[in-house]
Structures are given as C-alpha cells and as structure tokens.
Amino acid sequence: MRLISTRNGASASSISEAIRVGLAGDGGLFIPDTFPEGQLSGLSVQTSLKETALALFEPFFKGDQLESVLPELVEETYDFDVPLVNPHPGRPGVFALELFHGPTGAFKDVGARFLLRCLDKLGDPSAPFTVLAATSGDTGGAVGCAAEGRKGVRAVILYAKGRISAFQERQLTCWNAPVTALEVDGDFDACQRMVKAAFAERALSERHNLTSANSINIARLLPQAAYMAWAARQAYEKNGVKPGLIIPTGNLGHGVAAIWARHMGAPWGPIVLATNANRTLADWSISGRYEPRASIATLANAMDVGAPSNFERLNALPDDAARLSVELVEDRAIRARIKADFERSGYVWCPHSATAAEALSRMREFDLHARPWVIAATAHPYKFADVVEPLIGQTLEPSEALAEVLGRPTQSESCGADLDALRHHLNALNETA
Numbered sequence: 001m002r003l004i005s006t007r008n009g010a011s012a013s014s015i016s017e018a019i020r021v022g023l024a025g026d027g028g029l030f031i032p033d034t035f036p037e038g039q040l041s042g043l044s045v046q047t048s049l050k051e052t053a054l055a056l057f058e059p060f061f062k063g064d065q066l067e068s069v070l071p072e073l074v075e076e077t078y079d080f081d082v083p084l085v086n087p088h089p090g091r092p093g094v095f096a097l098e099l100f101h102g103p104t105g106a107f108k109d110v111g112a113r114f115l116l117r118c119l120d121k122l123g124d125p126s127a128p129f130t131v132l133a134a135t136s137g138d139t140g141g142a143v144g145c146a147a148e149g150r151k152g153v154r155a156v157i158l159y160a161k162g163r164i165s166a167f168q169e170r171q172l173t174c175w176n177a178p179v180t181a182l183e184v185d186g187d188f189d190a191c192q193r194m195v196k197a198a199f200a201e202r203a204l205s206e207r208h209n210l211t212s213a214n215s216i217n218i219a220r221l222l223p224q225a226a227y228m229a230w231a232a233r234q235a236y237e238k239n240g241v242k243p244g245l246i247i248p249t250g251n252l253g254h255g256v257a258a259i260w261a262r263h264m265g266a267p268w269g270p271i272v273l274a275t276n277a278n279r280t281l282a283d284w285s286i287s288g289r290y291e292p293r294a295s296i297a298t299l300a301n302a303m304d305v306g307a308p309s310n311f312e313r314l315n316a317l318p319d320d321a322a323r324l325s326v327e328l329v330e331d332r333a334i335r336a337r338i339k340a341d342f343e344r345s346g347y348v349w350c351p352h353s354a355t356a357a358e359a360l361s362r363m364r365e366f367d368l369h370a371r372p373w374v375i376a377a378t379a380h381p382y383k384f385a386d387v388v389e390p391l392i393g394q395t396l397e398p399s400e401a402l403a404e405v406l407g408r409p410t411q412s413e414s415c416g417a418d419l420d421a422l423r424h425h426l427n428a429l430n431e432t433a
C-alpha cells in the first residue's frame with residue numbers, strides 16, 4: 001500500500017517514514033492510496049481487540065521495518081480494558097464504549113502509546129525524534145505519559161494557557177524526561193499552527209528531527225480505527241443490525257478513524273459527530289463549505305478546535321465513505337445531559353462524552369429504535385471534576401492511574417504563540433541535551 005498526501009501528490013516510501021515525518025512534505029496528511037478490503041471480513045465476535053488491531057494493521061505495515069515488532073507494540077498498546085457497557089439499564093440498545101481506562105483517562109492513550117512506541121523503535125538515542133504535540137487538554141497528557149523514560153524520542157507539549165481543566169494541566173506538566181510542557185499564550189489552534197509552521201521550516205525540522213504526536217500522524221489514527229472496528233463487531237453481533245456510532249469530535253482524528261474503520265469493512269451503520277459550540281463542522285455539514293473559525297472556550301475543552309486538522313482526510317474520501325451527520329451541543333445542553341443521565345441511571349459522562357449522549361437524546365424515536373447505538377465515552381469524568389461534581393452533587397473518585405498523577409510535581413515553561421518562541425524553546429532543549 002502507498003501512503004499519499006491529501007494535497008499535491010507527495011507520498012511516503014513506507015509507513016515508518018510517514019510516522020517519522022508526521023506530516024507530508026507538501027503540508028498534507030497521509031492517507032492510503034487505496035483502502036484495504038477484506039481485512040476485517042473474517043473477524044467474529046470472538047476476535048479480541050488485539051487480534052483485530054493486528055488484522056487491520058497488516059496491509060499498512062506489510063514489508064515495513066516495524067512489521068516484525070507489531071505483535072509486541074499491539075500487546076503493549078492495548079493493555080487496559082475497553083469495555084462496551086450499557087449506561088442505561090432501561091435502554092438495552094444503547095452502549096457506551098468506555099475508552100478512558102488507560103493511564104491518563106482518555107481515548108488518546110491508545111494512539112499515543114502506539115505512536116510513541118513506534119517512534120522509540122525507529123529513533124536513535126543519540127539523535128532522538130522531537131515529538132511535538134499541540135493539545136487542548138487530553139492529547140498532551142497521553143503523549144507525556146507514553147513518552148516518559150524513552151530514549152529514542154523527546155516530547156514537547158504545547159498547551160493553551162487557561163483553556164484546560166485543572167486536572168488536565170497537572171497531567172500535562174507532571175512527566176519526567178524526556179518531556180517538556182510549554183504553556184502557550186494562545187488557543188489550541190495557535191498551538192496547532194505553531195507545530196505545522198515548525199514542520200514547514202525545513203532547517204528547523206531537520207535540526208530537531210521533528211515529528212507530530214497529534215492525529216495528523218497516521219500512527220495515532222490506525223490504533224483508534226482498530227478499536228472502532230472491534231466495537232462495531234461486538235455491537236453488531238448483539239442483534240445482527242449494524243450499530244450507529246456517536247462520537248465526540250474536535251480535531252476530527254477520532255471521527256476519521258471510525259470512518260476509516262467503516263470504509264475498511266467494520267459493520268457501522270450511521271456515524272454522528274457530536275461537537276461542542278465550535279461550529280466549523282456543523283456549519284460545513286449544512287452549507288457544504290468548510291470555513292475554519294477562531295475556537296471558543298467550552299466545557300468540553302478538549303474539543304475546542306476551530307480548524308480541525310483531519311478535515312483534509314475526511315474530504316479526501318469518496319462521498320459514500322464519508323457520509324455522516326453532525327450535531328452541535330452547547331454548554332447548557334452538556335450540563336443538562338450530565339445531570340439528567342446521572343439522575344436517570346447513575347451513569348456519569350465527562351463533558352465531551354455528554355455531547356454524544358445529548359446527540360443521542362435528540363434522535364428521532366424511529367432512528368433510535370432502528371438499531372443499537374454506541375456512544376464513544378472519550379474521557380474519565382474525574383478529569384473534569386470541577387464541572388461534573390456540582391451537576392451530580394457527588395464527589396468523583398479518580399482511577400488509580402489518575403490518583404498517581406496527583407502526587408507528582410509539575411513543571412512548565414511559558415511560550416509565546418508564534419514560531420519564533422517555539423524555535424527558541426527547541427534550540428534551548430538542544431543546548432541542554
């Protein structure tokens with residue numbers, strides 16, 4: 001399989017190269033020239049998540065230098081539960097795919113663990129990769145955690161000052177070498193622009209061996225596509241009807257991973273993207289025009305994205321593969337959904353997952369009962385205790401892994417919201433190395 005750019009025809013010589021560089025030379029995102037077919041057809045409800053991942057990865061990694069270590073990478077990536085639970089006992093056709101049982105309590109753990117392990121295998125400790133991660137809250141923590149203690153990489157996390165939850169900030173700034181956290185005086189889109197500008201400056205990129213840990217990197221998307229393929233099969237087998245998926249969406253990496261999984265044969269029916277009040281995708285779904293706008297701060301802060309990077313990948317798909325709908329959920333509705341579902345069944349959503357639960361509640365009765373529905377539950381509610389606890393009137397308990405973070409010292413450096421400021425920090429890292 002060839003990996004080509006979403007833009008002007010650049011391509012990668014192998015998946016390892018695509019992972020190493022993160023972004024294609026023309027600034028586009030890597031996509032397969034043709035999607036493999038039939039990889040998922042032999043899988044059954046008994047096929048484990050790890051087996052599903054190996055089957056899905058096979059055509060991407062065939063003949064690649066990482067092919068022989070894939071079983072080890074898969075074993076380590078998926079070493080926590082990804083349960084499909086029923087959040088409302090009175091509604092047996094509704095499921096939550098709980099993606100927050102990893103070390104940092106967000107679905108980002110899966111992709112970050114896989115990507116950082118790939119890079120560590122490919123990296124040279126005497127000239128490690130510098131892995132840049134722009135974050136609106138959850139990616140940074142997952143990348144920091146996955147990078148800690150590695151020799152072939154160093155991670156530089158750019159986070160938007162004042163735009164993340166207190167726990168997320170702690171979780172971005174608590175990792176030991178080789179992790180550096182930069183508190184950027186700007187929003188997530190500014191962080192993302194700085195990262196892309198750094199890649200575009202060839203000398204800078206080569207000097208630091210830059211790559212990306214955001215979902216622009218294909219090694220973030222594939223492991224997400226794998227659990228989406230596995231979950232579709234599980235839900236499908238429950239009553240033989242293709243389930244619908246509702247997925248909270250910001251930078252669109254998770255949504256595209258699910259759409260890729262369906263395009264490669266995972267038995268998903270309709271896919272609904274739930275967004276917060278950042279309306280770029282909702283407007284596009286109505287007007288057909290993609291018009292990035294400045295992001296606004298919401299309760300579902302990890303989705304505060306005005307220019308979703310993976311739109312390019314969505315746009316590169318044939319129309320029938322990319323079919324989806326978008327539901328916009330404002331803060332008021334997020335609050336009300338967390339409260340209502342807790343009162344109804346005791347289930348607690350994080351503000352991001354609550355956008356998807358709210359989208360489900362707005363569905364017409366006919367669509368709701370026509371098939372099972374899976375809500376992607378993307379983050380542990382404890383990470384947003386300041387929002388969630390007053391709504392449910394109870395104290396939330398952290399998971400063991402999240403509690404561990406509370407005991408760690410934290411450290412970050414201030415950074416301006418432009419390339420010069422980032423360049424300064426990167427050069428300083430080289431001087432202290």
Ligand SMILES: N[C@@H](CCOP(=O)(O)O)C(=O)O
Nearest residue numbers: 135136137138139215251302
């Ligand atoms: N939701 C993100 C924003 C970055 O998205 P990514 O999936 O491209 O890393 C976050 O939590 O930082």
